[in-house]
Amino acid sequence: MNERIQRERINPVNGVSRRDFVKFFLAGSALSVYSLNKLNAAVYQSITSLNQKYIQDESPDGIYWDAIEKHFLFQDGVIMMNNGTVGPMPQPVFNTLIKCFKLQCTNPFEVYAFIPRKKEEVRSRLAKFINASPEEIVITRNTTEGLNFVANGLDLEEGDEVLLSSMEHPGGTHPWKLKEKRFGIKIREVPIGLPPKNVDEIVDAFQKAITPRTKVISISHTVYISGLITPLKELSEMAHEKGVLVLADSAHGIGMLNLDMKKLGIDFFATSPYKWLGAPTGVGLLYVKKEVQDKLWPTIVSSGWDTHQDARRYETLGQRADALTIALGEAIDFQNAIGKERIERRIKALAGYLKRELKKIPGVRLHTSENPYLSGGLTAFSIEGIEPAQLVNYVREKYNIVVRTIGRKEDKTYGVRVSTHIYISYKHIDMLIEGIRHLVHHRS
Numbered sequence: 001m002n003e004r005i006q007r008e009r010i011n012p013v014n015g016v017s018r019r020d021f022v023k024f025f026l027a028g029s030a031l032s033v034y035s036l037n038k039l040n041a042a043v044y045q046s047i048t049s050l051n052q053k054y055i056q057d058e059s060p061d062g063i064y065w066d067a068i069e070k071h072f073l074f075q076d077g078v079i080m081m082n083n084g085t086v087g088p089m090p091q092p093v094f095n096t097l098i099k100c101f102k103l104q105c106t107n108p109f110e111v112y113a114f115i116p117r118k119k120e121e122v123r124s125r126l127a128k129f130i131n132a133s134p135e136e137i138v139i140t141r142n143t144t145e146g147l148n149f150v151a152n153g154l155d156l157e158e159g160d161e162v163l164l165s166s167m168e169h170p171g172g173t174h175p176w177k178l179k180e181k182r183f184g185i186k187i188r189e190v191p192i193g194l195p196p197k198n199v200d201e202i203v204d205a206f207q208k209a210i211t212p213r214t215k216v217i218s219i220s221h222t223v224y225i226s227g228l229i230t231p232l233k234e235l236s237e238m239a240h241e242k243g244v245l246v247l248a249d250s251a252h253g254i255g256m257l258n259l260d261m262k263k264l265g266i267d268f269f270a271t272s273p274y275k276w277l278g279a280p281t282g283v284g285l286l287y288v289k290k291e292v293q294d295k296l297w298p299t300i301v302s303s304g305w306d307t308h309q310d311a312r313r314y315e316t317l318g319q320r321a322d323a324l325t326i327a328l329g330e331a332i333d334f335q336n337a338i339g340k341e342r343i344e345r346r347i348k349a350l351a352g353y354l355k356r357e358l359k360k361i362p363g364v365r366l367h368t369s370e371n372p373y374l375s376g377g378l379t380a381f382s383i384e385g386i387e388p389a390q391l392v393n394y395v396r397e398k399y400n401i402v403v404r405t406i407g408r409k410e411d412k413t414y415g416v417r418v419s420t421h422i423y424i425s426y427k428h429i430d431m432l433i434e435g436i437r438h439l440v441h442h443r444s
């Protein structure tokens with residue numbers, strides 16, 4: 001065989017031919033693997049034909065979004081308005097997860113011959129999805145791990161400062177608290193409004209807080225407590241002028257927003273694709289900008305940490321639950337089939353409608369900005385005279401709607417948080433509003 005053809009047909013990682021690969025994937029559990037692949041192909045075919053028929057149909061509801069909703073798996077008709085905590089998987093992701101687990105269970109040796117290549121494919125798809133390069137992508141387990149990798153891996157000295165916002169998730173504060181205790185760094189908290197009035201209010205607050213000892217701004221991109229979307233682009237422009245690194249906690253970002261690392265300009269970005277992207281729980285993503293990789297040590301290591309010349313050095317974790325990573329690749333394909341710009345528009349259209357309806361109810365205080373640049377699919381609010389838990393329980397009992405309580409009484413962030421993903425309809429929001437109105441009408 002001609003050498004070039006041979007090179008193409010043999011997997012460079014493990015020397016297995018493409019024909020063997022296909023044979024392997026169809027072997028043993030042939031029927032189920034084959035039928036799962038066929039089911040997935042049918043889903044994508046249906047989305048492609050819907051896309052051709054319904055161009056840019058963000059709102060109102062209609063055939064397009066009704067059809068998309070049917071690709072998600074919900075038990076007992078539950079109306080899931082809390083994917084901000086953990087989201088559902090679309091059918092193709094579930095199918096791929098099952099397929100990979102099955103292959104791993106039934107052919108544990110041979111499956112590992114293909115995993116490295118499959119993982120690299122997912123890395124490339126992830127990179128393209130967020131406009132980064134594969135060399136900047138670390139496949140983690142979740143946001144918390146990504147944030148720990150950064151806090152732990154930066155060389156900071158006693159007295160160096162890290163600025164956090166007043167609205168950080170524990171996953172974003174504790175890695176720094178540990179570093180403070182071990183190494184004597186200083187954490188300083190910058191208050192942000194509920195909601196802030198505009199972009200400048202946030203950027204100015206951080207600018208004023210920077211001192212010559214400030215090394216890092218560590219901030220939520222998607223604030224879990226208030227639904228704020230932090231203006232990372234403006235914040236990182238300001239911070240970089242002052243030589244300060246920016247770490248973004250974007251647990252909710254991937255799958256909710258049309259992300260572009262180059263545009264955002266941040267240095268580090270951690271996210272959890274199981275919330276809005278439809279990936280299984282247990283696989284996450286950390287972006288580390290190429291230009292700052294020489295500043296970041298790996299935290300967990302095995303062979304490769306000192307030889308990889310890119311972000312793969314942060315990922316030498318030994319054997320992993322690889323089926324999760326492969327399913328993450330499928331979650332990207334599913335969102336790409338719909339279009340990530342379209343997804344962000346739909347999510348924001350739904351959240352905008354929810355906010356407009358909430359504002360009509362006496363006693364409602366929105367914790368989330370109404371500016372679509374400063375908000376996304378998370379909407380938080382409180383209502384005078386109504387206990388958030390009462391509302392959560394009432395709408396679950398009456399409509400099978402899942403929302404959650406969020407926040408803290410002491411800083412007035414305590415309230416209800418609603419996630420409006422693409423499978424949610426205007427009709428669902430109307431039901432929620434009806435429930436809230438009922439409670440308000442009967443409040444003592």
Ligand SMILES: Cc1ncc(COP(=O)(O)O)c(C=O)c1O
Nearest residue numbers: 142143144169171224249251272
């Ligand atoms: C803003 C924010 N950061 C971090 C986390 C932690 O995410 P994970 O448990 O996936 O690490 C969450 C979880 O909800 C969050 O909302």
